[in-house]
Amino acid sequence: MNLDLTEEQQAFAAEARAWLAENVPSAPLPSMDTEAGFAAHREWEAKLAEGRWSAVAWPEEFGGRSAGLVEWVLFEEEYYRSGAPTRVAQNGISLLAPILFEHGTDDQRNRYLNAMTDGSLIWAQAWSEPGAGSDLASIRSTARRDDERGGWLLNGQKTWSSRAVWADRGFGLFRSDPAAQRHRGLTYFLFPMDAPGLTVRPIAQLDGSTGFAELFFEDVFVPDADVLGAPGDGWRVAMSTAGNERGLSLRAPGRFCAAADRLIDLWGTHQQEDPFAQDAVVDAWIKSEAYRLYTWGTVSTLQDGGDIGAEGSVNKVFWSELDIALHETALDLLGPAAELRGGPGVAGGRWMDDYLFSISGPIYAGTNEIQRNIIAERLLGLPRGGDGRRAS
């Protein structure tokens, strides 16, 4: 057992650190959920691509560096510690790309992967439907065969579609076999956001941002070339994404380590007023360390050919609760100034904005209730309730 890095790995991390120090914008970009902010984040993706840092784990032909898992985690750690912007390309790079690599056609990979890395192709995800919530399989949007044009016609409604307002393309599941129930008869589609028949309605959020949207589909045509995996096989195809969303790729440990470091700095400047926050600050640091080390354990498991499976649920509950506790501690330290929304020169910095984001953590990517069911049933082997409820 060791945490030793090879010389190559150390050099890789040093290269990333140096590049980020040189290139990360000194002032934070405006929120990616505004038009100007979206454009600024797109530019940042292009800059990343220039340095070939967009998707380090991808093959070089698609803009990556063929980096291993260890390097990928090292990069993420450097990325967040550098204060670099949140990735507007995340839906594509973290959620869609792993599926394209596994189930996509060569044509799909060639058309989409490179464009994802330089910011020219940003994806919206279209998982949820109104009224479905965590029950992702209760999909009512339909895909009807159009043999004449060699494709499908999408109809129905999706919601909580992230990045949808300014994204270029979207991906999601539609029911292609109207007779099939739940997980069966679904097909995975890729579609342009400006397709005729597709209407995007932004959803304003608690924190004032509008990054999510409702999507209305009226006979939106998708050619066969943009079906991902086999028709009817959508659920199985999508589940590798869901595993990813909950697993390593959604929350790199660097994010929490960097936030814990900022919290320690904040505490340093507020310690006189509030010595009693010590334990909460220390606990945030301990937990971010635990998350960092746990991730190395996961990397080791994956390198040995193991898989994460239901461990992803343990992970999700842990980081989402850590994220809230860490930000609540910061708000406590800030006192009455905590109430102010962030902006240049505001006393509380961006802590309140980040807090508002954190409280959505236990809801999205599978509520923490669903995750705890999965932990209890799949990891601990407890019986399912006889009440027809499903763990996921």
Add this chain to the structure above:
Amino acid sequence: MNLDLTEEQQAFAAEARAWLAENVPSAPLPSMDTEAGFAAHREWEAKLAEGRWSAVAWPEEFGGRSAGLVEWVLFEEEYYRSGAPTRVAQNGISLLAPILFEHGTDDQRNRYLNAMTDGSLIWAQAWSEPGAGSDLASIRSTARRDDERGGWLLNGQKTWSSRAVWADRGFGLFRSDPAAQRHRGLTYFLFPMDAPGLTVRPIAQLDGSTGFAELFFEDVFVPDADVLGAPGDGWRVAMSTAGNERGLSLRAPGRFCAAADRLIDLWGTHQQEDPFAQDAVVDAWIKSEAYRLYTWGTVSTLQDGGDIGAEGSVNKVFWSELDIALHETALDLLGPAAELRGGPGVAGGRWMDDYLFSISGPIYAGTNEIQRNIIAERLLGLPRGGDGRRAS
């Protein structure tokens, strides 16, 4: 709205305070779950009876003072603040007596009530059965009619019978109609602990005490005169006790206020070593205050003819969690000495002993899970689960 006491009430509290100051043993009695301790507690009950403080709310003919609810709460507050011993007579006075007053015959009241107040008659309760846990209605012990002798023959097994090892008599429910299910066909019996056919097996506990026991009934005869309420009506009769057990009478606020006061004293002497315990100490005080004030609200409701109902469940969860948090804070303050069991001169005092008692709080008198179901379904009106589970 006011918390003002009448002159009479103030005089009553002063009288109780003075008597307690004069009479409470200066050294704590040995545990009532030992033979010597049980005897010492019995003597203390006799002493209380001399001062007519055993059951202040009872009519004078039964050894009480006909005191009102307010006086009763005032007495309890004074009692706990004085450091007086725990009441070995509690099963009888708090659980059984309210039922005797409501459902008992004159003969039963005359035979039992006075003797409960002077320590000469201590009761064991016999609610639970092995394997039943919180499901009190799943009673399998039986009562068979014995017309010849004019009574009933009890058979079966009870467990978690408190005070049973040294008690004089016991009370509990038995299934008198073997064909009836669950809440129906049960009868409430009073029986001597030395009855032929009744075997008492003490159960040693985590904290080393043996206050609970298993009871084995083999044709234990109980005359008709010791059936409480009508045969077959036992569940309805017993439920007034269950309500009591969860309500006002089980945990007088004085108990927590006195413990919070001791915690504040402890903190005063450990503040240098552990300033960071401040918030936990303050929270224990706030919650004991909340409990005290809440109790006055309950008294006001009862005085106005209202009843507690499912509010008792809110109460039970709150005090049981407060009790644990308060004692954990004390253990934190004590540092490594916390580990020591209490005894004269021990550095940690009785805090660890009381902590061990506190962790049984969320289990007994209806687990906190059951109580939360009751709160959700009866107070909030949420639907019962379709899984056949009952709230109580």
Add this chain to the structure above:
Amino acid sequence: MKFALSEEQQSLAEALDEIIESAGGTKVARTWAEGNTEPGLALWSQLAELGLFGLCLAEDDGGMGGTAVDLAVAFERLGYHAVPGPYIESAALLPELVDPSVRSGILDGSLVATAAVPGLVPYALDAAAGSRCFVVGPDSLSDASAGPGAASVDRTRKLSELTAVGSETALQTAAVDLAVDRATLACSAMLLGAGERLLEEAVSYAKIREQFGRAIGEYQALKHQLADVRIALTFARPLLYGAALDLGGPDGARSVSAAKVATGDAANLAARVALQVHGAIGYTEEHDLGLWITRVRALLGAWGTPRHHRSRIASLLLPAAR
């Protein structure tokens, strides 16, 4: 001893509910957040007519001669409906501190006053919507001018730094302390009202919203979270009333602090659970839930943070504490 609301107090609560609901309920907060203060100020006038701003001011001073319990009852309703505006400042803090001419303006609703209390309340609420700003010092009162408004997490709240202008009026320290504690009590009542509303919204939603073919309120995990909210609110309420009875007495300070801590904790738990029960829909601006979630977050730090109040209690329980 009667630790329960009187019929008059229950009627007061009902009267407030009716007026606020007739004025549009939560719509008032929404328009206020969008910068249109008209419906909010119209409601302000109606509540002035009811006597809200002189609720616990002596009748000789033009008030209703009520008690701090009445004040708590009224402010719980304001929190329940997420009513916007500097009510704490105008109705709880200032009436006994300002001179009679200002006071009469406050009482009849013609004057919307706000204030900062340096060290405790550094930013004044809704200075732009108000007609007078004050800085309340430890033993003084000054007129003030307001800096530009900054955005709060609660979109109905605009916060400004104040600069004292003109001469100070000297005040008794005890009078200032009492006024600040009364304002803190009002804030606690608002938190309790917001918490009760959050629980109500969550319970209603849990009864109708289905997941995996059943009402989510049937699932024990959500049931128990909601039960915990009920417990927290139920035990915060007597602390609020207890503080109202103690206000101005020897235990007033620690009782008010206890009420602020407990109502804040309970309301914060209510906000977290209500959001969890609603899921993503509760996180949208279209849904009213965010009004209370953000209000609770804002009020947690207003009129003394939990840190401030816990330390005040500590120093009163054990004088050697910091």
Add this chain to the structure above:
Amino acid sequence: MKFALSEEQQSLAEALDEIIESAGGTKVARTWAEGNTEPGLALWSQLAELGLFGLCLAEDDGGMGGTAVDLAVAFERLGYHAVPGPYIESAALLPELVDPSVRSGILDGSLVATAAVPGLVPYALDAAAGSRCFVVGPDSLSDASAGPGAASVDRTRKLSELTAVGSETALQTAAVDLAVDRATLACSAMLLGAGERLLEEAVSYAKIREQFGRAIGEYQALKHQLADVRIALTFARPLLYGAALDLGGPDGARSVSAAKVATGDAANLAARVALQVHGAIGYTEEHDLGLWITRVRALLGAWGTPRHHRSRIASLLLPAAR
């Protein structure tokens, strides 16, 4: 980078499990609690044969030349089986502090040594069962005589105050600090093992125990409590291994403290939930559950309380902290 146990480490754990289970498993703790140390001391000898007491001592010093990770692996098993006796003292604290003659006695199991570390570990464990007592000062070691044993919440633990006798042997401060941190690491591993066992017992019981006609493990409220225990233990474990890797290095102190805090918190949660799942039966002495519940409570305060370790982390993260 390979942050996972090696096959050898897994074999070590299995070997320990086999020896301890053959020796009677939890029966060893029960007889020890009743004052019969014979089975416990027989197990002690067997574990000495396995090399436990020289596990991470250099081979030149007669040890196995293992790492602190091996030590953590072994002590997790001791905690899992609630093995009684001063193992932390003999196997983790003392081997590198005592002189070679004492050390060889410890290594071959003939010498059962215990110790107090004034300021951190005021009471020595099981002095009566042992053959040598030491007081470990900041830079010294002394033989010691033991006062009468006092009862711990854990009935397998008897605690004594020690009085130094004879002359002090001088030690390097760094060597003492390292030994104390190694002992703390061993204690953390024991906590994790106890926590894992508590979870295992609770899960097994939840599968078979019925209430209201169904296995209690079907009820979501208990499921989620058990899931939370799984989460806490899962994230405490990497901190334990991380601390083992860091031991003796520049981050050793804070990593060991983090491991002690996290394993203690996780094990304490496991104890609370396991008791809640079992109900009254778990509170009886007849049931084994109490062995781990009381062990966890005792170890929480041993080798540095959570307070001590959190404050140590704070002082290392931010030198200005106390």
